Amino acid sequence: MRLARVSGTVISTFNSPIFDGQRLLLCDYLNPDGELAGGYVIAVDVVSAAPGETVLILDEGTGARQIMEVSGGPIRAMVVGIIDEVAISRL
Amino acid sequence: MHLGRVIGTVVATEKTPNLEGIKFLIVQPLSREGEPSGRPVVAADAVAMAGPGEMIYFVGSREAAQAMPETFVPIDHAIVGIVDQLHVEPLPKTQRKAKK
Numbered sequence: 001m002r003l004a005r006v007s008g009t010v011i012s013t014f015n016s017p018i019f020d021g022q023r024l025l026l027c028d029y030l031n032p033d034g035e036l037a038g039g040y041v042i043a044v045d046v047v048s049a050a051p052g053e054t055v056l057i058l059d060e061g062t063g064a065r066q067i068m069e070v071s072g073g074p075i076r077a078m079v080v081g082i083i084d085e086v087a088i089s090r091l
Numbered sequence: 092m093h094l095g096r097v098i099g100t101v102v103a104t105e106k107t108p109n110l111e112g113i114k115f116l117i118v119q120p121l122s123r124e125g126e127p128s129g130r131p132v133v134a135a136d137a138v139a140m141a142g143p144g145e146m147i148y149f150v151g152s153r154e155a156a157q158a159m160p161e162t163f164v165p166i167d168h169a170i171v172g173i174v175d176q177l178h179v180e181p182l183p184k185t186q187r188k189a190k191k
Contacts, residue, residue, distance in 0.1 A: 015172030
């Protein structure tokens with residue numbers, strides 16, 4: 001899983017049926033210290049994240065389908081958590 | 092999933108039988124701002140509605156095959172949606188490194 005910041009939304013009418021009624025968020029990947037890491041992902045939102053929030057991204061299909069409670073479907077990236085705080089130990 | 096733009100079509104007569112009837116399109120991956128970014132890929136059209144010029148989103152790896160009616164197919168990229176609207180906040184101009 002990775003940290004990311006919600007930066008936008010994607011609206012779509014014609015899509016694979018698994019995305020019907022789902023919110024798609026465009027999220028920029030972050031380093032643990034909150035800097036942009038480069039790269040983005042479009043993820044299904046199951047935690048009602050808002051733009052600007054730091055979130056936890058799952059990018060793995062089997063886990064995503066488990067959350068959606070489906071056995072098949074082209075779903076992979078998902079917003080699975082809203083981050084409150086990240087603490088990094090500087091060793 | 093990533094944003095992409097359909098920039099062409101692909102026709103293949105000789106192909107592995109599992110690929111019969113699947114429409115293939117050339118997709119240019121896009122950055123978050125909608126600018127071309129990276130190498131174009133050939134993607135199967137799982138929505139069967141995408142055409143050249145359209146902004147779409149696509150999925151890669153194993154999940155691409157899951158987009159098709161028959162899921163045990165040799166596909167590594169699939170178009171799974173057509174973008175109607177995209178709202179993206181601009182990146183901050185400077186990203187300062189956090190002080191240690």
